[in-house]
Amino acid sequence: MKSKAILIVALAVMGCSRDSWQRMPGPDDAVAAVPWFSTMRKTIAIKPYEMPLMPVEGTVPITGAEVSLSLTNPADLPAINALMNPVASTSESLERGRDRFEIYCALCHGMEGAGDGPVNAAMFGAAPALTTDNARSYSDGYLYTMVKSARGGLMPAHGDKIRGDDRWHVVNYVRALQGAAQ
Ligand code: HEC
Structure with missing residues (x-):
């Protein structure tokens, strides 16, 4: 009886995401199955060059300060x-x-x-x-x-x-x- 219940829970969890059926479900699958628990499965993906982080103003590379000369001047x-x-x-x-x-x-x-x-x-x-x-x-x-x-x-x-x-x-x-x- 008890093992049947465990099987049903496991199946319910396994049916949740596309990749989870390929491997044994772990505790994380159980947490992720509850929509209002936060997991790291759904994160904001930032694509390359979408949000480049410029060096802070005045940053000096370890190889020494850079010449700042402009072709527009x-x-x-x-x-x-x-x-x-x-x-x-x-x-x-x-x-x-x-x-x-x-x-x-x-x-x-x-x-x-x-x-x-x-x-x-x-x-x-x-x-x-x-x-x-x-x-x-x-x-x-x-x-x-x-x-x-x-x-x-x-x-x-x-x-x-x-x-x-x-x-x-x-x-x-x-x-x-x-x-x-x-
Ligand atoms: C997104 C396209 C683009 C990329 C990438 C790019 N360039 Fe250019 N390049 C241009 C355009 C457009 C001009 C002409 C207008 C200008 O002055 O910006 C130009 C002009 C130049 C000129 C001046 C040519 C002349 O006859 O006056 C040189 C030299 C040059 N690029 C070298 C490079 C080098 C080296 C790289 C790689 C580090 C590079 N460019 C990457 C678009 C590009």
């Missing part, structure tokens, strides 16, 4: 162009740069930087090729700042996603793409 241009690329264009640097470029840049600028990324069509071709004479003529510091902060156009800033030397690796990789496209 003409007075900053000389300092931007004077930025020295501290990362040699070694095969390791290019490999890292390619990895970051294909994640963050290729969607708009294309895998070879030809401006043919899949997202660019939806942007009516606003993202230019990075292999043009114009793009070649930019200094490394200009490209670095473009990656970090962009320049107020349709291109988003990537400073919060591509950090530290990774930005220079991306610059080195863009240079390699420009060389390859020559």
Whole structure:
């Protein structure tokens, strides 16, 4: 008699959710079966990029303070162009740069930087090729700042996603793409 009652309770609990029939019900299933008990089964899911948490104002990375120069401020241009690329264009640097470029840049600028990324069509071709004479003529510091902060156009800033030397690796990789496209 008693075992019959236990079986009925177990069946009632097991019938509650799609995945619970695949495994033995545990105490958590019993709690979840009661609608007004709170469990962690129903939580608010936050999708990537839905609610990016920006670093607090004034946050300094452990690698030291960052230069804050803006491409939208003409007075900053000389300092931007004077930025020295501290990362040699070694095969390791290019490999890292390619990895970051294909994640963050290729969607708009294309895998070879030809401006043919899949997202660019939806942007009516606003993202230019990075292999043009114009793009070649930019200094490394200009490209670095473009990656970090962009320049107020349709291109988003990537400073919060591509950090530290990774930005220079991306610059080195863009240079390699420009060389390859020559
Ligand atoms: C969402 C699409 C998008 C992504 C992602 C993107 N860009 Fe851009 N990029 C643009 C657009 C649009 C422009 C032109 C308008 C502007 O200045 O914002 C541009 C302009 C540029 C320019 C200037 C080109 C010129 O001829 O003046 C460079 C350099 C550049 N991007 C590099 C990059 C790099 C490197 C990455 C990856 C870190 C990247 N972009 C990611 C859309 C994008």
